Structures are given as C-alpha cells and as structure tokens.
Amino acid sequence: MTKTEFGRRWKRDLAHAERTLVQDGFLAPLVVVIGCDGVTHLMPMDLRDEAARTRSVNAARLLAVSADAHLVICRCEVWMVVADELAEGVTPASSDRRVEAVAVTAAARIGKGVERRLSLREIVRGEDGRPAALRNLSGSGPASTLNGVDGWMTDLLAPRRPTEDERALAGVLLAAMAQR
Numbered sequence: 001m002t003k004t005e006f007g008r009r010w011k012r013d014l015a016h017a018e019r020t021l022v023q024d025g026f027l028a029p030l031v032v033v034i035g036c037d038g039v040t041h042l043m044p045m046d047l048r049d050e051a052a053r054t055r056s057v058n059a060a061r062l063l064a065v066s067a068d069a070h071l072v073i074c075r076c077e078v079w080m081v082v083a084d085e086l087a088e089g090v091t092p093a094s095s096d097r098r099v100e101a102v103a104v105t106a107a108a109r110i111g112k113g114v115e116r117r118l119s120l121r122e123i124v125r126g127e128d129g130r131p132a133a134l135r136n137l138s139g140s141g142p143a144s145t146l147n148g149v150d151g152w153m154t155d156l157l158a159p160r161r162p163t164e165d166e167r168a169l170a171g172v173l174l175a176a177m178a179q180r
Contacts, residue, residue, distance in 0.1 A: 029076035035067035065170035
C-alpha cells in the first residue's frame with residue numbers, strides 16, 4: 001500500500017464512520033482487516049466489558065496476522081477524558097469529566113514500516129438525544145497521527161509482516177476461538 005492509497009482509504013472510511021453515526025444514531029464497533037491479497041474481512045467488536053473487549057481485540061490481532069493484513073481500521077464510540085488524569089479506580093465511562101466520542105484508527109503497511117492514524121471527535125447530541133454533529137477534540141483532527149496515543153485500538157497491526165507459519169498458527173487459534 002502506498003501513502004496516497006492509505007490517505008484515500010483513511011478519508012473514505014473516516015467519513016463513512018462519521019456519516020453512519022449521525023444518520024443511524026449509533027456506530028457499531030467494527031474492525032476492517034484488508035489482507036495483502038486484497039480480501040476485506042469485517043469483524044464486529046464486543047466491547048460490553050473488559051473480558052469481551054479482550055477477546056475481541058485478541059481475535060482482531062489474530063485475524064490481521066492470519067490475513068497478512070496491510071491495512072487495519074477500527075471504529076467505535078468511546079468514553080474518554082481529555083487532558084486530565086483520572087483518579088485511581090475511575091474509568092473514563094464513570095468520570096464526571098467524560099466526553100462521548102467517535103474513535104477511528106487505521107494502521108497500514110507502507111514500505112517496510114507501519115503508519116498509523118487516529119481521529120477522536122466528540123459526539124454533539126441534539127435535544128432529542130441523537131447525534132447531531134461531531135466536534136474536533138484538542139489535537140485530534142480527522143487526520144492526526146498517533147503521536148503520544150496508545151491503547152488497544154492503536155496496535156491491531158503487528159509492526160512486521162508475519163511468516164507463513166505465524167499466519168497458519170493465527171488461523172488455527174482464530175478457529176479455536178470461534179469454537180468457544
């Protein structure tokens with residue numbers, strides 16, 4: 001994938017996620033994995049609790065390895081606290097300073113490296129409670145890079161291409177996870 005192709009794909013997927021939120025009133029958590037063969041894999045994420053999120057993230061990482069992904073996109077609604085430290089034991093979802101946002105991340109293999117992008121946009125709700133617009137958060141415009149940002153959404157694509165054995169093993173582990 002080239003930088004130009006990544007930029008075009010990023011803009012398209014970001015616009016789709018934001019348009020879907022405003023039109024439908026919600027954004028289903030989803031990971032899009034595009035293998036080096038061009039095949040697109042869609043994987044819904046289960047984010048209802050820590051255990052479900054961990055399973056979904058592990059499955060997404062395995063899918064990216066088994067597909068020899070050259071692009072991984074993740075999109076979902078999140079609770080976050082901007083530029084503020086949380087008290088011990090307080091999660092962003094339970095903080096009185098929380099912001100509801102749309103998070104979209106993408107990582108692509110470009111040359112021998114991985115380029116990552118992030119968009120965090122606050123959800124502005126209308127009087128009816130439905131999403132009416134999105135507002136940029138500090139330092140997080142629609143095309144910002146992931147400088148200083150980390151977490152489960154930012155590392156779904158491994159830093160190096162997997163070997164054939166790693167791809168095969170990831171496929172077996174993914175199938176075993178699906179059996180559970």
